[in-house]
Amino acid sequence: MRDSIVKGLQSGLLFAGVLIVIHLIGFSTIVISVLSATIFFALWCGIAVARRDPSLSNVVTKTVSAGLLGGVMVGLFAFLVTHAQAAGTNLRDELAALSPDAVSQISFGQGDVLAFVFNLLLFAGITIAGGIVWQIFESRGGAAAVTGQTRRLSGAVTSSGQWHWITTTSLGRVVGYGLIAILFLVLPLVIPGTLSYYTVSSVLIYVLMALGLNIVVGLAGLLDLGYVVFFAIGAYTAALLTAPAPHNLLWNYWVTIPIGVALAATIGVTLGVPVLRLRGDYLAIVTLGFGEAIQVLMKSDALTAFSNGPKGVSAIGQPMLFGQLFNSPFDFVIISAIGVAIVIFLTTRLQNSRVGRAWVAIREDETVAQAMGINTLYYKLLAFGIGASFAGLGGLLYASRNQFIGPEDNTLLVSINILSIVIVGGMGSIPGVIVGAFVLKGIPEILRDLENFRILIFAALLVLMMIWRPQGIVPSARRRLEMSHDEADADQEPESPPDAYQPSANKGVAK
């Protein structure tokens, strides 16, 4: 009982917190609508606390506590902004996204008290209803207290339930993600509210690259701080092949996509051959160097004739479809969404295969992984190459949408931003990385008016995040497995003797 309440409160706090951040960024008020954002997060909150719990009474306790706490938080937030607005404070001075229009959306056009009540009821109601419906749904499918993933791995339990395929099969997951995507894209159309597809496409490009980096860092455990290199290769491939200056090649944009992706992957593997012999910190430092080098290179005089140097390349080609320009922000949303779908598909397929296990084994203990017969260099190169190709795709889309690419777009900060998305969202977790991209791309926007302190506060938030929730906002199934068993089996925790023996470290050095 007590555990259920605590779990519920934690989830309520988390999801309401994310929702408030989404409001503060203006993502809910400008891009989608407050109503659809609230429904989305409340529903997710309810399902998150209810899933894999066979006991209905537990689920009721959890969803009620999650719904009430989350509802009160969201309600209080609505109360405060509505009240402040009514009292004549100009919220936009500090929080750029809270325009009078946004506030009236958050308050559903009501006064402060009613805004509180409306938000509370909406969040709590949907959380509780969603959680309970999901529980009934899942228990009819015969779910036990194991995840679909591990259940499938051991092959020990087979389920005959009619709905169970949603959580256990990859088709089910594809359908699940598809529904979430449709919800995000269609809800705002159905529910009135203005829409900025430009912002969505920006976020989606970051989601795409973060999911690519997730394969490198989250699955294979290779700390790559020079991810921007591959982004730059993709972006410059599109730029140099399609722009009138400096080469006037004017190729079709679509043709440059496979070329850029292949080039990024090839360069990824080529750089990887020497670099991936290094481990951990050394790998991070060397990739960091590559990341800096690409920017310096693009600025340098030596390459001015080739890449336009510091001026950058503008008037980059745009996609055409059936003789029409296919270049509106919404079109780019579609193209990036397809990229995101491909990387999700690839990640889920590889995750639980021989390849995915080899990656995780390398991440866990590279020396032992090799002793298990895994050709570690090959698998590291594979992860690096796949990750690089998605960064390349991100660069290709970015360059074409912005119509410009210059050295300043390829800074270290790009690598760090993408890495932060992966870590804050939850390493190895696809929904985590997606949420991370929305939150992290947004926070700097909220803090825009604090100018000089912006990055400082951003950094402080990252540090706090690592202290309080090191596994990320939405941890991967594997992380969750570790955490849940840690509590249950704390008394059985084996004593791990200090690892004095590290043969690999001696190899070569000792000769």
Add this chain to the structure above:
Amino acid sequence: MTLALETQQVVKRFGGLTAVNHVDLQVDEKQIASVIGPNGAGKTTYFNCVTGFYTPDEGDILYYGKSLVGLSVDRIAGLGIARTYQNIRLFPAMTAIENILVGHHPRMKSNWIGSVLRTKATVEEERVSTQRATELLNFVGLKGKGDHAARNLPYGDQRRLEIARALANEPKLLLLDEPTAGMNPNETAILTAFIRQLRDELALTILLIEHDMRVVMTISDQVTVLDYGTKIAEGSPTEVQKNPAVIEAYLGKPMEEAVV
């Protein structure tokens, strides 16, 4: 009798220290051979030479007549040499069954394209391997624990899981580095019987580093004693036990003290 493993005058030096000094060893197929010696005698270094973690400075290591010197660690594992570690080295965040599947890696063929497209061959291989891994899990007595994260298993289960992972390689030669370390007498007795069962049922050749003399004396067909990297004695357990050099170097004067 076929020789499964033969090392000829193997030398491994670390700077001025000669950790393994001209060690000759021959292990017949389907034998249990033990390597014993005081701490720091070079036993684990010797294991690391056989499994390719270290390249010997001199000498040759033959596995069914084929030299292993210069081969990479993963190639050697692919040839059917599997090992366990003195300090358990499982993949802590992976489940028990995943750990075993990683051990099965060299016997699987599917590549990343097959996994992405989920070809018939890949799906079938995955199914057979998972089934095989589940059998191994049951074989080592961890039935029903396949979904537990390795790090959450009790100590004894981790030892067994590590053996299961090594067996998933379908090895011909199994190297066990102090398998009974940290176990109580009861667990040790069970594991000793289990090691013998491995040899009898799976026709494995087993090379064992062990400190517990009761284990060594009960299951070994042959015992090799190392001291300061040099082989000082070799033979059946009874022969070694009587050898004065061994008693002096290792077992010490009052026998009971050395016997754990």
